[in-house]
Amino acid sequence: MRKSGISDGAKAHVTAPATEMFELRLYIAGQTPRSVTAFANLKEICEEHLSGRYKIEVIDLLLHPQLAAGDQIVAIPTLVRKLPEPLRRIVGDLSNTERALVGLQLRPVTQKDPTS
């Protein structure tokens, strides 16, 4: 997919120990089916891979539009990994678990990405 992704992933594999706390923020815009799906997918991934060491904050931009600029939100839904550093953005409904894990840097990127 991208060269930068590869290096990021490789680094994350080394620097993200299993004890680190994950602070996640999910931006949605109203209770659309897609937001619901995204939240469900996120919950599932976290339970499976980050059990007990994650925190999810859901921000509905229809209610708090002023928050969109701060995290540079363009697409909805967007999942922002505030912690651990570096900040990562994952857009989409997280239906592609494999890519979501790469985005969260819970799994190193494979050399050849099957979905790209």
Added chain:
Amino acid sequence: MAKATAKRTPPNHGLAKAPTGVQGLDEITGGGLPRGRPTLVCGSAGCGKTLLAMEFLVRGATQFGEPGVFMAFEETSKELTENVRSLGFDLDELVKQKKLAIDFVRVERNEIEETGEYDLEGLFVRLNYSIDSIGAKRVVLDTIETLFGGLSNMSILRGELRRLFRWLKDKGVTAVITGETGDGTLTRHGLEEYVSDCVIQLDHRVENQVSTRRLRIVKYRGTTHGTNEYPFLIDEDGISVLPVTSLGLLHEVSNERVSSGVPRLDMMLSGEGYFRGSTVLITGTAGSGKTSLAAHFAVAACQRGERCLYFSFEESPGQLLRNMRSIGIDLEPWVKKGLLQFHSSRAAIHGLEMHLATIHKLVRDFQPRVMIMDPIDTLVGAGTRRDATVMLTRLIDFLKIQEITAHLTNLTGAGEAVGETDMDISSLVDTWLLLRDLELGGERNRVINVLKSRGMAHSNQLREFLLTDRGVELQDVYLGAEGVLTGSARQAQEAREKAVTMLRQQEVEGKQRERERRREALEARIVALQKEFEAEEEEAKRLSAEVHASQEVLGKDREEMGRSRKSDANETTARSRKTPGNRK
């Protein structure tokens, strides 16, 4: 040129328009951009898209009471603020006054992982929030194409962009969307597909190492608009587009006449000189006296108390002053009085548009009645010949509207055909004076003639003129076998004519003397004849007296004879006496 259809007044039918406040652009678009609709501004990098968009917002906020949102995809609001500060736009202040909102949208591909379906609702939310927070009427998206670099799902992007533009329309904001020109297309990602109401293309071209910015309205639905490429420039006052003004040729004309500064030249122009507000072109070969004539004209204007703006593209003011002083024209007092202003610069110092803008600006500031450009052909060096023609056309139109009498000089090559100028502007000028060097009898002499002068019965004569220490002086006309005589040929002719006159004078005097002599001779002869006659008369008298005396003597003798003969002498005496008396 004149075929463009831009109108100066916004048409009151149909489409509502949002004035941009950008100088000249509203004239071309007939009032501004389509209100409540998106407009696409496209162009290559560095051609002024962002600036145009920003000026649209700032002018809207400051002049038309329409707050605006600037959504920047490429520059942060700090960078933007710094970039436009040089143009006198204080974005921080506007933001503080809630007249402007800047939102920097950063889309970095390597920070974003895409997993599944998404939309751009976040962008909508942000835009909506910004618009609502200041009650914006204007929106700029600069450059939304950046999204294509940050997000990879094209089908989602395209769908969302379509939705965005629809949404902007529904929102009722006048939007400017910028886009970078692609290869053979208006924009790299085909934004023109979505924005179909108004498309403006900017262009930045370099020709002969001189760059020119141009603007063109590619399309503007539902309204007439200028279709040409209009040069524009960016200076300390922002953007000014220079539309071809006076497209309708509706400028007022004056019947007032202004002197050329050379009395005998005025005489050639039906006695009074040029029309006020007309354009005078003086063409001539090198050193034929163009600048001197221009200086005369400048002085004449200053003497009337009018301001004169002098553009010199070849000589510095000091040089001009010195050179003109050598022919007895002192311009310095007028400069000191503030009636004469020089503006000397090389033509190649900047592009034609910049020249035109400079002229516009100076004219606006100085308000001259008379303008001199010396010479205009150097302007070709600042662009192409065609551009120079267009520029001069616009300049002449501009000057005519301002009723400024313009004096343009143009250098022609020695071998060039008469009636041909570099810029083909001869048809635009009202009065055209041709200065020439006539080669005759091994010398070159300056000759002037009026090639054309609209609206007056001008002289058709070729006149020789001299550059004396009292300036330009037109000479009397001497015609020879090969046309007008100039220089020493003229002087020779003058001398010849003088000689002929003298000869005649002498002849007349001689004849008079002869007549006098003859009269004297005649009178002498009359006297002689009279004397002769008198002599003859005397002789006759003497003779008759002699005859008388002899007859008496004869009678006495007869009487004495008769007496002596004792004859009847009385009878005979009586008879004889009678006879001579009858004979007499």
